[in-house]
Amino acid sequence: xKALLCEAFGPPETLVVRxxxxxxxxxxxxxxxxxxxxxNFFDTLIIENRYQYKPQPPFSxxxxxxxxxxxxxxxxxxxxxxxxxxxxxxxxxCRTHMVVPADKLIRVxxxxxxxxxxxxxxxxxxxxxxxxxxAAMQPGETLAILGASGGxxxxxxxxxxxxxxxxxxxxxxxxxxxxxRRHGATDLVDYAAExxxxxxxxxxxxxxxxxxxxxxGDLAEPALRALGWKGRFxxxxxxxxxIPRMPLNLLLLKGCDMLxxxxxxxxxxxxxxxxxxxxxxxxxxLAGKLRVHIGATTDLAGAPAAIRAIADRKAEGKIVVRP
Numbered sequence: 001x002k003a004l005l006c007e008a009f010g011p012p013e014t015l016v017v018r019x020x021x022x023x024x025x026x027x028x029x030x031x032x033x034x035x036x037x038x039x040n041f042f043d044t045l046i047i048e049n050r051y052q053y054k055p056q057p058p059f060s061x062x063x064x065x066x067x068x069x070x071x072x073x074x075x076x077x078x079x080x081x082x083x084x085x086x087x088x089x090x091x092x093x094c095r096t097h098m099v100v101p102a103d104k105l106i107r108v109x110x111x112x113x114x115x116x117x118x119x120x121x122x123x124x125x126x127x128x129x130x131x132x133x134x135a136a137m138q139p140g141e142t143l144a145i146l147g148a149s150g151g152x153x154x155x156x157x158x159x160x161x162x163x164x165x166x167x168x169x170x171x172x173x174x175x176x177x178x179x180x181r182r183h184g185a186t187d188l189v190d191y192a193a194e195x196x197x198x199x200x201x202x203x204x205x206x207x208x209x210x211x212x213x214x215x216x217g218d219l220a221e222p223a224l225r226a227l228g229w230k231g232r233f234x235x236x237x238x239x240x241x242x243i244p245r246m247p248l249n250l251l252l253l254k255g256c257d258m259l260x261x262x263x264x265x266x267x268x269x270x271x272x273x274x275x276x277x278x279x280x281x282x283x284x285x286l287a288g289k290l291r292v293h294i295g296a297t298t299d300l301a302g303a304p305a306a307i308r309a310i311a312d313r314k315a316e317g318k319i320v321v322r323p
Contacts, residue, residue: 002323003095004300005058009049012307015061017300023099025073030102032085033070035114037062037093037321039303040122040151041214041239044311046091053264055091061307062093062321065100066108066118076102084108086117086278088125088267094303096323103271106278111286119292119318120281126236126263127156128277130212131163133266134259135232139164141209144200144226146219147239148185149176149316156212157183158290165210168203170196170223172313179316183291191219200226207231207254220244224258231256239313293317 001022004015025031043061045051066086069079079085085105092098108117131137143160147153148169160167161184169180170189177188189199196219200208207228213220217240224233224246231254251258267274284290295317298306306319 001095001097002300003060004062004303004321005060006047007058009047009057012044012047012304012311015047015304015307020095023097025071025076025099027074028076028102029073029099030069030076030079030085030105031071032065032067032087032098032100032105034065034093034096034098034323035067036118037065037323038115038119038122039306039310039319039321040064041237041310043307047307052262053090060092060094061303062095063090064088064118064121065093065098066114070097072102078102079105084110084114086121088121088264090264094300094321094323106275109282109286112282115294115297115320115322116285116292117282119294119320120285120290121278122263123151123155123318124159124281124290124292125267125274125278126152126261127159127212128281129263129266129274130234130236130261131156131159131210132277133273134261135210135234137163137165137210137232140166142166142168142204143210143212144168144170144189144204144208144223145180145185145212146170146191146223147215148180150214150239150313151315151318152214152236153212154180154183154293154317157185160212161185162284162289168200168208170200170219176316179293183293195222197222197225204228210234212236215240216244217242218244221246224250227254227256229255233258234261235259236261294320296320297322299323
């Protein structure tokens with residue numbers, strides 16, 4: 001088998017492709033022939049030892065996969081060779097074959113490609129968990145999304161529209177905003193060209209109900225200041241590089257909530273709720289209600305350049321590795 005490996009912590013350019021022995025499943029395990037391993041922003045962090053999860057080298061990046069069962073270990077009765085499956089694996093997905101605990105697998109229905117199924121797990125899973133389980137967002141509410149053209153941002157745009165919200169997409173260029181508009185956003189804010197707080201106040205004079213923030217940095221506080229009474233601020237990530245220090249008096253004055261969104265831990269603590277969400281995402285995608293935007297595909301050799309593009313915030317939508 002072949003694998004993209006982080007042999008020592010460093011930038012994407014230090015990743016290498018190696019030949020490894022074919023894996024064998026242990027009891028309760030399954031070997032998946034990986035058909036698709038989408039990349040995410042946290043892949044740029046985990047290879048530099050700057051993420052919450054800290055695997056020891058050598059390891060492969062890639063936190064979500066979809067493919068076909070190649071072999072099953074002792075005691076596995078729910079899956080058989082040839083079954084199509086997907087799984088959130090935290091890291092390790094950028095390889096041709098991967099051993100996965102059987103209880104982490106979710107069946108992929110016919111009619112859904114490996115690229116689409118895998119791409120629904122982390123970004124759409126995070127966004128649905130944020131909007132549904134954390135913010136309890138209701139139809140008719142106003143949702144402002146920062147970084148609206150990135151992986152989780154674009155997923156939040158689609159899901160916000162599907163859940164009946166008025167979606168304000170916020171991004172750093174007209175091209176990125178046009179992508180969000182094509183995915184359903186009704187209002188657009190270019191925060192590279194205008195003040196974010198002022199623009200949101202203009203579009204929602206009473207304040208927005210929910211802010212979805214995977215960016216952090218200098219954008220977080222003005223977005224919080226644009227929140228309305230009993231609004232909810234979703235802390236999704238810090239793609240902007242900085243972890244902001246937020247004025248907590250604003251939470252008091254607005255009667256609002258700041259809610260952490262850590263989908264990875266959610267999958268561990270509440271696996272049944274996560275499985276329900278993923279199965280809902282698969283059903284919506286099959287019905288044509290979700291349109292996963294796959295911006296590019298690559299092989300293992302091209303994956304380091306793809307991770308660099310994500311780190312430099314040049315990616316639009318998902319980049320999928322086809323091992």
